[in-house]
Amino acid sequence: MSVTVASPQTASAAAAKPPSSPAVLAFRRFRGRPAAVAGLIVVVLFILVAALAPWIAPDDPIKTSWTLIRKAPSWAHWMGTDENGRDVASRVIYGARASLLAGLLSVTIAAGIGVPVGLIAGFAGGPVDAVISRIVDAMLAVPFLILAIALAAFLGPSLENAMIAIGVTAAPIFMRIARAATMDAATNEYVEAARALGNPPWRVALRHVLPNIVPPLMVQATLAIAAAIIAEASLSFLGLGQQPPSPSWGSMLNAAQRFLTQAPWLAIFPGAAIFLAVLSFNLVGDGLRDALDPRRK
Amino acid sequence: MKGSLGTRLLQVLPTLLLVSMMVFGLQQLMPGDPALVLAGEEHDPQVVAQIRAELWLDRPIPVQYLHWIGNVLHGNLGYSWRIRQPVVELIAQKLPVTLQLSLMAFIIALCIGIPMGVLSAVKKNSIWDYLANGVGLAGLSTPNFWLGIMLILLISVDLGWLPPSGYVSPWEDWRQSLATTIMPAFVLGNAIAAVLMRHTRSAMLTALDQDFVRTARAKGLPSHVVILRHALRNALVPVVTLGALELGTLLSGAVLTEQVFSIPGFGKLIVDAVFNRDYPVVQGVVLVTAGIYVGLNLLADILYVLINPRMRTA
Numbered sequence: 001m002s003v004t005v006a007s008p009q010t011a012s013a014a015a016a017k018p019p020s021s022p023a024v025l026a027f028r029r030f031r032g033r034p035a036a037v038a039g040l041i042v043v044v045l046f047i048l049v050a051a052l053a054p055w056i057a058p059d060d061p062i063k064t065s066w067t068l069i070r071k072a073p074s075w076a077h078w079m080g081t082d083e084n085g086r087d088v089a090s091r092v093i094y095g096a097r098a099s100l101l102a103g104l105l106s107v108t109i110a111a112g113i114g115v116p117v118g119l120i121a122g123f124a125g126g127p128v129d130a131v132i133s134r135i136v137d138a139m140l141a142v143p144f145l146i147l148a149i150a151l152a153a154f155l156g157p158s159l160e161n162a163m164i165a166i167g168v169t170a171a172p173i174f175m176r177i178a179r180a181a182t183m184d185a186a187t188n189e190y191v192e193a194a195r196a197l198g199n200p201p202w203r204v205a206l207r208h209v210l211p212n213i214v215p216p217l218m219v220q221a222t223l224a225i226a227a228a229i230i231a232e233a234s235l236s237f238l239g240l241g242q243q244p245p246s247p248s249w250g251s252m253l254n255a256a257q258r259f260l261t262q263a264p265w266l267a268i269f270p271g272a273a274i275f276l277a278v279l280s281f282n283l284v285g286d287g288l289r290d291a292l293d294p295r296r297k
Numbered sequence: 298m299k300g301s302l303g304t305r306l307l308q309v310l311p312t313l314l315l316v317s318m319m320v321f322g323l324q325q326l327m328p329g330d331p332a333l334v335l336a337g338e339e340h341d342p343q344v345v346a347q348i349r350a351e352l353w354l355d356r357p358i359p360v361q362y363l364h365w366i367g368n369v370l371h372g373n374l375g376y377s378w379r380i381r382q383p384v385v386e387l388i389a390q391k392l393p394v395t396l397q398l399s400l401m402a403f404i405i406a407l408c409i410g411i412p413m414g415v416l417s418a419v420k421k422n423s424i425w426d427y428l429a430n431g432v433g434l435a436g437l438s439t440p441n442f443w444l445g446i447m448l449i450l451l452i453s454v455d456l457g458w459l460p461p462s463g464y465v466s467p468w469e470d471w472r473q474s475l476a477t478t479i480m481p482a483f484v485l486g487n488a489i490a491a492v493l494m495r496h497t498r499s500a501m502l503t504a505l506d507q508d509f510v511r512t513a514r515a516k517g518l519p520s521h522v523v524i525l526r527h528a529l530r531n532a533l534v535p536v537v538t539l540g541a542l543e544l545g546t547l548l549s550g551a552v553l554t555e556q557v558f559s560i561p562g563f564g565k566l567i568v569d570a571v572f573n574r575d576y577p578v579v580q581g582v583v584l585v586t587a588g589i590y591v592g593l594n595l596l597a598d599i600l601y602v603l604i605n606p607r608m609r610t611a
Contacts (some may be wrong), residue, residue, distance in 0.1 A: 134312060134315060137315075138312050138316045138587075141316050141587045141590050141591050141594075142316065142586060142587045143549035144546075145550075145552055146548065146549055146586050149552065149571060150571075150579055150580075154326040154579075155326055226438065230440050237442050237553065237556075238552075238553070238556065239572070253442065253443060253446065260449060260454060264450050264454075267443075271440065271446065275440070275443065278439075278440070279438035282438050283434070
């Protein structure tokens with residue numbers, strides 16, 4: 001457990017102001033964890049790189065050159081060039097777009113499906129809950145990647161379909177967490193009070209239960225982005241995600257495999273980018289979990 | 298407790314039924330008419346109609362499903378569109394390869410994950426704890442296909458110690474089999490080792506805090522006896538059950554690992570089927586995987602009862 005030591009300024013400020021809100025306390029706990037803060041910094045850097053790719057990238061990521069095929073890293077091309085003479089550094093930088101977009105959008109899809117359904121199941125209980133839970137069990141019975149591959153295969157290979165496949169496949173986890181948190185929150189007195197005051201069920205669910213299940217969902221969302229980035233890279237590696245010539249870290253690794261002996265740099269940099277991005281989202285997720293739930297060790 | 302296992306068994310049935318509907322439903326997502334795909338380039342209307350009748354594609358969807366599930370229950374998962382072989386046969390050929398790989402991966406994961414978890418719990422907040430946690434988090438964050446590529450680069454290309462790809466069955470030559478599978482098994486086991494490490498750590502921390510451990514220490518037992526005999530034995534209960542669940546994850550991971558190391562297993566079967574648009578094979582693989590996974594879940598529940606004496610007598 002982390003103990004945040006209040007500096008003199010914050011201590012005096014706290015004395016003057018009313019007690020800090022849970023969000024402020026959580027933020028302080030998060031700030032007290034160097035690994036989580038480092039993760040957050042790297043996440044922000046990745047987002048900046050993806051957003052500013054056209055200005056940062058030294059070269060056009062899809063411009064081929066027959067004179068520059070598989071050149072080792074140098075000052076001109078600091079991550080080398082690939083089998084079509086394209087600049088690897090530029091492709092890694094543009095590849096951040098596909099990965100982060102897939103991470104964010106597929107988790108948005110997953111939460112967009114999972115949270116409302118989980119809220120309904122947890123709030124309604126009874127047969128509604130039983131039916132929804134069985135469907136979720138069935139979806140969770142198929143290992144994540146295999147279901148995503150099957151969905152991407154039947155929908156057709158493209159980055160959009162990969163995101164849909166990952167989002168749909170990840171939805172049951174959000175549903176389970178939302179359901180459990182809803183059932184937990186629904187037993188609280190303020191929810192009973194809201195009900196007793198005659199609020200309609202949807203209002204109780206949205207205004208009184210939903211805000212209280214946000215912390216566990218935030219933690220799950222962060223960790224799910226990490227998982228979605230790996231999943232997108234996996235699907236692209238298999239050829240079911242981003243289609244050539246658009247750069248994506250997974251498809252770059254796929255191409256790199258054929259030139260492993262001649263051009264190892266083709267495999268090193270995109271993989272390192274995936275690792276770093278996933279690691280930093282995982283660090284932020286772990287930090288958030290500790291910050292939002294101080295009881296956990 | 299027997300009663301609750303019975304309930305658990307009954308719960309499995311609707312789950313499997315829904316899985317089968319889902320797998321069948323995948324076909325409806327497919328753009329275009331499967332009969333047209335099968336008929337090839339010419340689109341001869343007569344051939345298309347014939348294929349449609351053969352595959353029951355001209356019937357209403359619920360009838361198609363009943364026909365399909367009836368076949369599945371008789372052990373018929375249909376025929377591969379590409380090589381006209383029964384899907385069941387294909388799966389039976391490839392599954393043992395993946396099972397060998399998964400088993401080896403699981404053993405490797407246990408050998409890495411549990412000692413690391415114990416170490417980090419016993420030496421909580423020491424450099425060992427941070428190191429073990431760091432390694433665990435790195436393991437969870439490494440895409441396993443990249444780890445595979447990097448190992449091939451280091452161990453096969455640079456050092457030349459192990460073959461970079463291929464597969465030899467253990468019945469043919471167990472040495473060669475070990476040489477071709479040890480690297481992929483390590484790659485596959487790596488992520489699970491990290492999960493097992495985290496579970497072991499938290500279970501050990503709980504166990505070390507309990508009265509019986511304190512009593513054992515107070516009796517003056519040497520600390521390795523307390524840690525291994527008293528604390529670990531109790532901590533392993535949840536770890537074993539969670540470990541059984543992770544076996545299902547191995548099947549997912551095998552898809553990528555087999556692709557990287559060109560191992561002709563279950564994972565390669567589904568990837569090849571996807572690219573050949575061999576949909577019955579894709580459906581078969583998903584269905585069998587789900588069956589295995591549901592079975593493992595059930596096994597985990599049974600194991601939990603068996604190794605936890607309190608649950609047995611209740």
